Amino acid sequence: VEVYIIRNCLLDGEHTKTWKVMADTYQQRFAVASKSLQFIKRLLVNASHVIAAQEASPNWA
16 A cells, blocks of 8 residues: 555656646747747837838838
8 A cells, every 4th residue: 555655646746746846847949939929019019110211211121
């Protein structure tokens, strides 16, 4: 019975560790994704400034 309990605790520990690794991985992926979104947002803002500048001076090409 004791061996069974110890084995279950070890398995449970492994399971918890697996969940933690998965959570960390998703957290990292989320961080990367939000950085990418910020980068895309900056590009769009820059692009809109360029377009606005071109519209302000049509002969600027």
